[in-house]
Amino acid sequence: MEVPILKQGHYLIASIQSALTDADLSQLREALIERVGRFRARGVIVDVTALDVMDSFAVRTLRDIAHMARLRGAETVIVGIQPEVAFAMVQLGLTLKGVSTALDLEEGLAFLDRQAQLRIERGSGRIDRG
């Protein structure tokens, strides 16, 4: 199943609706990385609220997305990890090191806004003209 990717301002939102195969995940990764450049996005949000299992391949793909997007100039947030999923992940040692996380979509958007603010304050980011 293909994951819809929505553009919302400067951000891309990928909302996973059901369990994904490894191929679906790879496809999501490629689509997101390609679109970060096409839409000159500053942030990527991957919403995993609907997932009740997260295997090592899924976690690695999410981490790869975050690192690749950063290389293309966008910050990534994973949102909506379920408590049970989080517990299972840490027990398996899958901790998404170096990747930002937030409670839900709203928090994820707030986080990206804050990051953008920080970049402007540091004077090293792009200037927001919107």
Next chain:
Amino acid sequence: MATKGKDPLPPPPDPQALSESTAALLRELVAHLRQNRTQLREEWARRITRAQLLTAMTEEEIFAEATSVYDNYVEALETGTFEALQAYARNLSERIIPRGVETHEVVGIVLLLRDVLARSLFGKYHEDFDKLNRILDAYEPAANRIANTVAVGFVQERERIIRQQQEAIRELSTPVLQVRERLLILPIIGVIDPQRARQLTEQLLRAIRTNRAKVVVIDITGVAAMDSNVANHLVQTVEASRLLGATVIVTGLSPEIAQTLVTIGVDLSEMATVGDLQGGIEEAERLLGYKVVPEEDLAPKA
């Protein structure tokens, strides 16, 4: 394995062992014990006092308990069934455990009774050595089984109480408290075992979601000791909370715990730690953008 064991306790007696003659001997034995009930009971109570067992109880109480134990004992010998005795042992344990009676005392008094009764048998049959032997053959397995039943009953009752208390402690000691909008506090008191660590983490994660918490302060002032297992549980809790988008601050690491953790080389570099709960809450407020100012500083300047 077609035979079904009815009794969960020590292996049931071999049915053949209770052959006609053994049964007859036991009957004779029981009659003897009934006949000398008063005298043997008194002798037993005397020996309990002399051995300084059951010091938590008064002499009258000891005598009263001795009487009912004696009667139950004889009954178990007579019927060869131990259910009544088991129930009695449980009931007795329930009454005497809260008064501080120890396992060795309970086992001690039952063994004393066994000895008192054996002595009386020696006295009665000392002229007929052959008969004495046969009587003892019938008596000893039954007596040992009785001692076993009482001791096991006592220990089981103890274990039941311990389990009950553990559960009570577990339920009592894991509150997740909200102190400000989006700020939770989790004070941990007592021993953290894997089961409790799991429960704590699950409860915290659920609370983070329902309260939409951004910062969690885990206070471990009440945790007496920590080993690498517990530390790893703590690290897991912190990481799981981060996956839900919450920052965790750990406070109240005692000097001993700090030394242990550094000595055993647990890596806590990923974890934000602050000295005490107050500092932790202040740091959390800073992260959340709160600023707590005394009222007089807010008063308009004249």
